[in-house]
Amino acid sequence: MLRTYVTEISKIQRVKASGFLRKLVKMPIVKGMKNLKLPSKMRITIRSRKFVRFSQKRTRFYTKYATVILKALRNPLFQKFLDWMLKRESIEESMITNVQVRLFPFRKKNGKGLAGRCNSRGEILIYPKRLGFCRKLIRKCGKENVYFYIKSRAKAALIHELLHLKYLDNEDKVRELTRKYFNIFIQHQNTQNSNAYNVLKMLFTQ
Numbered sequence: 001m002l003r004t005y006v007t008e009i010s011k012i013q014r015v016k017a018s019g020f021l022r023k024l025v026k027m028p029i030v031k032g033m034k035n036l037k038l039p040s041k042m043r044i045t046i047r048s049r050k051f052v053r054f055s056q057k058r059t060r061f062y063t064k065y066a067t068v069i070l071k072a073l074r075n076p077l078f079q080k081f082l083d084w085m086l087k088r089e090s091i092e093e094s095m096i097t098n099v100q101v102r103l104f105p106f107r108k109k110n111g112k113g114l115a116g117r118c119n120s121r122g123e124i125l126i127y128p129k130r131l132g133f134c135r136k137l138i139r140k141c142g143k144e145n146v147y148f149y150i151k152s153r154a155k156a157a158l159i160h161e162l163l164h165l166k167y168l169d170n171e172d173k174v175r176e177l178t179r180k181y182f183n184i185f186i187q188h189q190n191t192q193n194s195n196a197y198n199v200l201k202m203l204f205t206q
């Protein structure tokens with residue numbers, strides 16, 4: 001399960017271009033996408049019991065959230081990265097049954113939210129942050145940064161859960177590798193706004 005991991009922002013610039021980035025430059029993304037099966041296994045899902053409990057306004061918010069997340073996870077550049085990571089880690093694509101972007105948040109008994117989890121059937125579930133949290137954050141950081149954050153959070157959660165398929169309950173190893181792979185990916189992300197790194201730093205250390 002994904003809880004906290006520190007993205008070592010200060011180190012990002014110093015990391016050398018990885019094999020992934022070098023390969024990416026040479027390979028047209030559209031061509032590479034034809035072989036990727038993962039996007040077709042991704043969908044938004046909902047537990048009907050919860051659906052009844054949420055107001056229309058909340059449902060609208062979470063629907064928009066899930067749509068943004070699904071698009072971010074299906075993003076060709078990110079898919080290309082995952083493909084590279086899975087190969088590097090020798091994680092078979094067939095181990096992944098599906099990736100479900102859950103419409104509503106999951107709250108653990110201790111009241112804390114959950115970014116993602118996976119089960120023994122190879123199903124990966126990605127959960128949103130709560131509406132209240134997002135509202136507060138928008139006031140504090142601005143909409144653009146919050147979008148960047150929620151997309152990054154979901155991507156990191158998916159990386160994390162994919163690694164669990166191989167490393168099972170070795171949480172330390174999974175966290176260490178999540179940090180490593182997420183840093184490799186984020187290096188390549190075109191961050192137009194200067195606050196992006198601060199947002200990531202703030203949120204991944206919480």
Ligand SMILES: [Zn+2]
Binds near residue numbers: 001003160171174
């Ligand atoms: Zn975990």
